Amino acid sequence: MAVATGGCVTYPADPVQDSAPARSFVGLGQPVSLGGGYVATPRKVYEDSRCHVGVQCVWAGRVVVTTQIDGPGWSETLNLVSGKPLRTHGHEFLLIEVLPAQHPQEDISESDYRFNFVMD
Template sequence: MRFATISAILMATTLTACATVSDQPIVDNGPAQPMGSLVALGQPVAVGSDIVVTPTKLYEDSRCPTGVQCVWSGRVVVTTRIDGPGWRETVNLVSGEQQRVRDHDFLLIEVLPAQRPQSGIPEGDYRFSYRIDYRL
């Protein structure tokens, strides 16, 4: 009888814990920087009241270096983790192109530094800025 009572309490506690869903974004690597901040790889930034984005990997940087005449201006693609209330998705965002994720349009709006002629940019030197547009 005592074993059955303890088992029932443990089961009820376990089931209650499983039903709990956070209404806050999942965020790793410390507190998010304020909206509009330029952030490094791995640094989270708040882009809305309940959305946090974190650039995780530089996927592509094919921008034309400053002072060089190019046929194509190129682009930057950054693998970005997007955290919302109780959900997380990872997408590749392309500079200057909106991408729809869960009823929001995300935009990688700025990438620094500018591409340099004849030399690469160390990944740790990159900084990114994001924007979100809410759609109804």
């Protein structure tokens, strides 16, 4: 299981990427527009307990990503759990996919993670 450990990290000022429907992946520190003035920026992988590819598991596991959500006039940092919608400020935010998949005997580097978010 790869788990990111924290500390102070400075994120570069990356341009906001516009989200194509259901397939726009961004890395840690890269903001993505969710439309309507809302932006999600994944900051840290808090947990990655997904089942490895080719292994049969009782529980599929999950990914928890500390994510900054910016909306019109507000900003909030939340832990988004893959596949579980989180409602705040009148909208649902969802981490719908995380790449790469977990593989036995291979740790995922923070720089290799890619995240796909949507908003209702």
